[in-house]
Amino acid sequence: MSKEMLKSQIDLMNALLKIMAQTEYPSITVSQICHVAGYNRGTFYQNYSSKDELLHDTIDTKLQDMFKILKKPTYSISKQGLNNTYEHLSLYNLLIYVKENYTFFKTVIEDKHIIGFRAKIFLNYQNYLQEMLLNPIENPNKDSDLDKIYYVYSAAASMGIITFWINQGLKQSPEYLISQFLAIVYQRPHDLIIGNFPFKHIKTKGRKEKDPRILRTQKSLSNSLIQLMDDYKYSEIKVNGILEHAHYNRSTFYSHYKSKDDLFLETVMDFVEEMIKSIRKVNDDQSIGYNSPLINFFTYIYENSKLLEVIGKNNQVPGFYHKIYQGLVDFLCEELNGRFDYDIEIYSNYLASTLLGVISLWVYEDLKYSPRFMAKVFKLYLSKLPKESDVNLSMIKAYTKV
Secondary structure (H helix, E strand, O other): OOHHHHHHHHHHHHHHHHHHOOOOHHHOOHHHHHHHHOOOHHHHHHHOOOHHHHHHHHHHHHHHHHHHHHHOOOOOOOOOOOOOOOOOOOHHHHHHHHHHOHHHHHHHHHOOOOOOHHHHHHHHHHHHHHHHOOOOOOOOOOOHHHHHHHHHHHHHHHHHHHHHHHHOOOOOOHHHHHHHHHHHHHHOOOHHHHOOOOOOOOOOOOOOOOOHHHHHHHHHHHHHHHHHHOOOOHHHOOHHHHHHHHOOOHHHHHOOOOOHHHHHHHHHHHHHHHHHHHHHOOOOOOOOOOOOHHHHHHHHHHHOHHHHHHHHHOOOOOOHHHHHHHHHHHHHHHHHOOOOOOOHHHHHHHHHHHHHHHHHHHHHOOOOOOHHHHHHHHHHHHHOOOOOOOOOHHHHHHHOOO
């Protein structure tokens, strides 16, 4: 590639990022990008076939730069005499890169029309961890699936911290985030989710009781949408197709919903509401802990996996991940308020992200393990102490006092 072409591509990428900071992606035109970059349309199409190709090139370039930095650490913590002791815990370096490129990360995460960015950064970070962490857990049978789940768990933990920080507008310092992260990793404050003490007597916030006939109609429409999503992209599905599949007329649909998106949002809200109820549910199973919330959670996912399956296949669905993620975060914050010594919001994002990361892999691999097995494995990961080769333990003890 010539220097001139490389420069024009960089200029076009920077122009796109500048516009995206103020305008939603679908509204951006090639002409706008060219105007901001100072090029004509001919130059644009010499480099890119479309706006989407430019977007994906921009995202890939940013992620490549980020992981080059992670693999060759150039940052160190200059606090309490801990310089150059942080090379094996890459989250700090990742936070610094996010801070230096905040506009980019904020834009691509907040714009609901940009599909797949979260998955890209997650996969890249997971691959990075696989290179860095050898023998991540005690695994005498050399079960590669256990290692794979752990890498997903670890990547999801970091992504939860980053998501929280970006949503907060980088209000906290990287050092503060690291202190909380290390407290979670090293001191393992997971009594609530593993069932060592009961949940508060808080009734899950449900919606008004509905007439059974209304519930049947809404459930039928919701099921039809999910079944259609198994065969078609979300954007291709029309209200008429849902009605034909469910055998209802348009007046029935619009007496319940304003649009297809409204139906989908209601479907997701129902899923989240029942998921939270399942976690709170008390049972007598003592094999994992008092309430066995992890067994309840994984059992609910197992029994209601169809929605997650079609979402995994159908990569064009707006807001699905965020709704489930935020539902878990809100639930955890409510439960932990007043009974937790760490930053509740950071911990809730950490735990919500790890749960979603692990169930996403589980569903993607056709639920090959039982809910009980997944609960035990997740508890194992929560309880795993860091090895000295992964994290400098003296640094942990210092940082958890910040």
